[in-house]
Amino acid sequence: MNPVVRTLLSRVGGYVGACLLVVFFALPLLWLVLTPFTPNPTYRASLSGVTLDNFRALVDNPQVWPSIRNSLVLAGGSALLVVALAALAAYALSRVRVPGRDQLLYALLLLSSIVTGTAAMVPLFLMLFQLGLIDRQVGVVLVLTGGLLPAAVFMLKDFVDSVPRSYEESARVFGAKPNQVLRHVVLPVIRPGMATVGVWALVQVWGNFLVPYVLLANPSKQPAAVVMYTFYDAGGQPDFALISTFALVYSVPVVLLYLVVNRRYGFAFQGGIKG
Known part of the structure; x- marks a missing residue:
């Protein structure tokens, strides 16, 4: 076969494969966007008409807004704790030379990946x-924070490592104390990393089902990820109108948050100081 034809066919095959992958991953998003506005939603993504009745039914449901408020409390509290504790731990691990420091960090990351879930x-x-x-x-916030901390420390340590020690030495020459060096020199530089870790932690908690389901017995305290599983009728059939509309709002x-933080800082998983 002619090399030119072979190259052309390989490129066409690559483009076709990429298009099929895009369609495969876009179908769930298409269902999420179209179904809440469909009069009689099903598991198929179709728009046979436009209606807002599904949103009215969602607003009338007494469980929806309290559950979203609970999700905001759990996700926001966990994200703040994770960012604050991870920043302190990452700074300590980056600046203090402890025997077996790197091995300890990798061990914590490995254990946090293995000992999870049930x-x-x-x-x-x-x-x-x-x-x-x-x-x-x-209690749920503390459990979720503890599960996310090892990975958060691992990500933030790379940002702290990229901060030149000369910045801190210059601050100490002018009489800055250790807490002032951390607050006024290190934290402003690693702010993009803190934003990245904060959004990552919030997303992990926002969609978590198992931990709040097990640890929260009172339905009024459960987040939206748990309440969504109650949108089934007596026969066990899903209420597509409520599920699709709630999923879109949720x-x-x-x-x-992702768009705002990405516009302000951008997302990267390595230090941001360039020479």
């Missing part, structure tokens, strides 16, 4: 029961 829920439940934190949102805050 494998960790029994000891976590027993620990929170002894502390009196069952059915309390602060995804808007995270998308908006």
Whole structure:
């Protein structure tokens, strides 16, 4: 076969494959956008008409807005704790030379990846029961924060490593104390990394189902990720109108936050100082 024809066919095949992948991943998004406005929604993505009745039914549902408020509390509290604690830990690990520092960090990251989900829920439940934190949102925030911290420290440490030590030495020459060096020199430089980790942590908590489902017994305290699973009728059939509309509304805050932070800082998983 002619090399030119072979190259042309390979390129055409690559483009066709890429188009098929785009269509495959775009179909769920198409369903999410179209179905809330469909009079009789099903599992198929189609727009046989335009209506806002699904949104009216969603507004009339007494569980929706309290659950979104609970999601904001859990996700916001966990993200703030993760960013604050990860920044302090990343700075300490980057600047203080401790024997086995890198091995400890990789071990924590590995353990946090292995001991997750159902494998960790029994000891976590027993620990929170002894502390009196069952059915309390602060207990859920602490559990989610602890699960996200190792990966957050791992990501932020790279940003802290990129901060030249000369910046800190110059600040100390002018009499800055360690907490002032951290607050006025290091944290402003790694702010893009903190924003990245904050959005990542918020998204992880925003869609978490297992932890709040197990640790929160009161339905009024459960987040939207748990309440969404109650939109089924007595026969176990899903209510597509409520599920699709709620899924669209539920995804808007995270998308908006991503766009705002990305516009302000951009997203990168490595330090941002360039020589």
